[in-house]
Amino acid sequence: MIYRQPIRKIQESVNSMLELVFGVSLKNATDEQCYKAVALCVRDRMEKGRSEFIQLAEQTKTKHIYYLCMEFLLGRSLKNSLFNLGLEEDYRKALAGLNLNLDALYEQEPDAGLGNGGLGRLAACFLDAMASLGIPATGYSLRYEYGIFRQKLVDGWQTELPDFWLPGGKIWLRSEPEKSVEVRFNGRIDDYWNNGFHVVNHKDFTKVMAVPSDLYVPGIDGRGVSRLRLWAATSEDFDMSLFNGGDYLRAVEQKAMAETITKVLYPEDNHPEGKSLRLSQQYFLVSAAVQDIIRHHLFRNRTLDNLPDCIAIHLNDTHPVLAIPEMMRVMMDECGYGWDSAWEIVQNVFAYTNHTVMSEALECWGINLFRSRLPRIYQIVEEINRRFCAGMHNKGVDGYQVGRMAPWNDGFVKMANLAVASCHSVNGVSKLHSEILKDRVFHDFYTEMPEKFTNVTNGIAHRRWLCQANPGLAALLTELTGDGFVRDAAELEKLMKYKSDPAVLEKMAAVKRENKIRLAKYVKRENGADLDPDSIFDVQVKRLHEYKRQHLNALQILTDYLRLCENPEMEFTPRTYLFGAKAAPGYYFAKQIIRFIVDLGKTIDADERVNKKMKVVYLEDYRVTLAELLMPAADLSEQISLAGTEASGTGNMKFMINGAVTLGTLDGANVEIRDAVGEENMILFGMDAQEAEERKKAGYQPRAFAEKNPELQAALNAVEKGFCGVDFRDISNSLLSSDPYMVLADFDSYDKARHKSERLYRDADQWRSMCLVNTAKAGIFSADRAIREYAENIWHVKPVPEGKRHV
Numbered sequence: 001m002i003y004r005q006p007i008r009k010i011q012e013s014v015n016s017m018l019e020l021v022f023g024v025s026l027k028n029a030t031d032e033q034c035y036k037a038v039a040l041c042v043r044d045r046m047e048k049g050r051s052e053f054i055q056l057a058e059q060t061k062t063k064h065i066y067y068l069c070m071e072f073l074l075g076r077s078l079k080n081s082l083f084n085l086g087l088e089e090d091y092r093k094a095l096a097g098l099n100l101n102l103d104a105l106y107e108q109e110p111d112a113g114l115g116n117g118g119l120g121r122l123a124a125c126f127l128d129a130m131a132s133l134g135i136p137a138t139g140y141s142l143r144y145e146y147g148i149f150r151q152k153l154v155d156g157w158q159t160e161l162p163d164f165w166l167p168g169g170k171i172w173l174r175s176e177p178e179k180s181v182e183v184r185f186n187g188r189i190d191d192y193w194n195n196g197f198h199v200v201n202h203k204d205f206t207k208v209m210a211v212p213s214d215l216y217v218p219g220i221d222g223r224g225v226s227r228l229r230l231w232a233a234t235s236e237d238f239d240m241s242l243f244n245g246g247d248y249l250r251a252v253e254q255k256a257m258a259e260t261i262t263k264v265l266y267p268e269d270n271h272p273e274g275k276s277l278r279l280s281q282q283y284f285l286v287s288a289a290v291q292d293i294i295r296h297h298l299f300r301n302r303t304l305d306n307l308p309d310c311i312a313i314h315l316n317d318t319h320p321v322l323a324i325p326e327m328m329r330v331m332m333d334e335c336g337y338g339w340d341s342a343w344e345i346v347q348n349v350f351a352y353t354n355h356t357v358m359s360e361a362l363e364c365w366g367i368n369l370f371r372s373r374l375p376r377i378y379q380i381v382e383e384i385n386r387r388f389c390a391g392m393h394n395k396g397v398d399g400y401q402v403g404r405m406a407p408w409n410d411g412f413v414k415m416a417n418l419a420v421a422s423c424h425s426v427n428g429v430s431k432l433h434s435e436i437l438k439d440r441v442f443h444d445f446y447t448e449m450p451e452k453f454t455n456v457t458n459g460i461a462h463r464r465w466l467c468q469a470n471p472g473l474a475a476l477l478t479e480l481t482g483d484g485f486v487r488d489a490a491e492l493e494k495l496m497k498y499k500s501d502p503a504v505l506e507k508m509a510a511v512k513r514e515n516k517i518r519l520a521k522y523v524k525r526e527n528g529a530d531l532d533p534d535s536i537f538d539v540q541v542k543r544l545h546e547y548k549r550q551h552l553n554a555l556q557i558l559t560d561y562l563r564l565c566e567n568p569e570m571e572f573t574p575r576t577y578l579f580g581a582k583a584a585p586g587y588y589f590a591k592q593i594i595r596f597i598v599d600l601g602k603t604i605d606a607d608e609r610v611n612k613k614m615k616v617v618y619l620e621d622y623r624v625t626l627a628e629l630l631m632p633a634a635d636l637s638e639q640i641s642l643a644g645t646e647a648s649g650t651g652n653m654k655f656m657i658n659g660a661v662t663l664g665t666l667d668g669a670n671v672e673i674r675d676a677v678g679e680e681n682m683i684l685f686g687m688d689a690q691e692a693e694e695r696k697k698a699g700y701q702p703r704a705f706a707e708k709n710p711e712l713q714a715a716l717n718a719v720e721k722g723f724c725g726v727d728f729r730d731i732s733n734s735l736l737s738s739d740p741y742m743v744l745a746d747f748d749s750y751d752k753a754r755h756k757s758e759r760l761y762r763d764a765d766q767w768r769s770m771c772l773v774n775t776a777k778a779g780i781f782s783a784d785r786a787i788r789e790y791a792e793n794i795w796h797v798k799p800v801p802e803g804k805r806h807v
């Protein structure tokens, strides 16, 4: 068990932190100082817990997992840490005795928004799961000074404000300057053979120092503690020798470069920015991480020969794939390995997760940029490519096929190809996605090396997304089934026996209503809008992207609006349509969709004929902390991407576990939600992935769909004409001419599904039973399950023995 301090002790620690760190006494301390003092107390315990946990991991020779990712979308830490450590109630009591309210202190914490969306949130959920299962793990990422921008809507138009999170957030970071490493850019390579040794000299390079700071994520009951090591680029180690040597420009360049590398998170989701700074960020992360891993390993082992027995390195998407040539570089240039023995080890260490099938999202780097920025890495990629292609040719693989698989081709370094060619494991993030990888994206690889390919469906940290975000439901579940589900999400299934129990369904509905009221209060405060908790809360929150089809949703709302104007007596259950999404700052079309939704909402609000029945609210600044408020309050979960485009989705899982019904396509993990709950407990519509593919092949004609549906045509006309003095012909033109995500083809079916959801909702018993089944079947979407699969099938790691707790 967790070591629980007496309440008095907690109070003393908080008091002494206030004195020690801020030089204030409790009665003069601000809420912000109190939050930080409490954070430091918790951090201190996690640091001790981590070091005990790692000691045991080393005694038991448990593999260490290094999870490399450019993004970790952590959100807040204080509540999660206290909850997982089982200390929330002790702290609540202790603080109450000091006249402090724990919930108010929670509100002092800014979100650590070091990510864009699902991919970064997944990485954060996985740190929690690894700690909870007792798997020793380190995440590596960048300590961006500015996280994902704060979104502000001005007359419906998205504007971006900087997210300077460090003043409130760095309290969680423990700086480790003595573990800094040097990362080299630019320059030229001088290499020659000397007495049978290949000597490589990197000359005239630009030097940037990488300084780590660590943040901890505790698992449930403190079974383990994960570490997230964030690298900051600095010029602290300013190179005076360059000044003295007269190389003034390079000295200044070095300083300027260092200061920009970790300045800001790139705000594009599913769309790589081919900028030189982004390449520098990627290499900076992987070089620092690989050097850190190898240094640590050599400190204990003297050799890298046993590296694959001791560690696994996971590449979350292609962004950190340069870790592969970087490890080859360190092994060959710094540790004396030859190519073949280094390559053998590298292949056994690395595994890769793919996150997208959309071709525009597959990362490529132009060779000129790559070579000038990373000259040595370029040589190594070239050699990996040469050997890979030669190997394939020798196997008798067709020349075109080899070209398509090559890591280096057509003047580009192809990051996904480099990953698949090098890693021992390649996985997609849902069953459907993993099949599409084998059939289409990586088909050429699949025919040659099928054994590499596997699936691990994504998962969510169910303790954060259910227990912490929805304490009302968690308490009810505990009353009904015991609290086993907290540690083992599969136990949620015990709820199934209440599927037709009116008293239980009633109680669950009451919890939902409370959550809707809680959200309504927030919306009132933030937007001034009044939400009716008895209306259907119909929610679409996720990044704004055409493939996710927020415009399909809006187009259907517009259609119903026009219908209600025509026929005010039409049967219609009051509905609140909630949207939340950030658009990439340069994504004009996405910003246009936001404005369309906002203006549609204003038009409806101003229309007495309908404004008691429909309400459209666009919530600003969708982020983890807002998601935690929204998920428990949703009746309907909109998961309406074109089938075959969303790799998995994790928002869908968060809604499901909170008892929302999914209205969606058979895309990503929606397919597995269907398998879990059965078709009768979700609302499906639209083409499946194969139908969408075939229709596209046959020559898709969006206009034909508008022509045969007068209501759709009328809605599109209204889009073109616009409202609030703004026309949206960019949207209507795009839909009628190319409609790349087949909004019009799925419209009719979506429209019917929306109306079906209304009929189902009106039958309260049936609806509530559907909600219950969704929660009951959500256990398989716990990140614990996903991490168990990674551990068994990919990393081959067994948890440290259970029993002993470390915090």
Ligand SMILES: *Cc1c(COP(=O)(O)O)cnc(C)c1O
Pocket: 116, 117, 118, 119, 121, 541, 542, 543, 622, 623, 624, 627, 648, 649, 650, 651, 652, 654
């Ligand atoms: C879960 C989550 C996402 C991912 O949502 P999808 O619907 O799976 O795209 C994005 N942003 C935030 C803040 C999240 O919590």
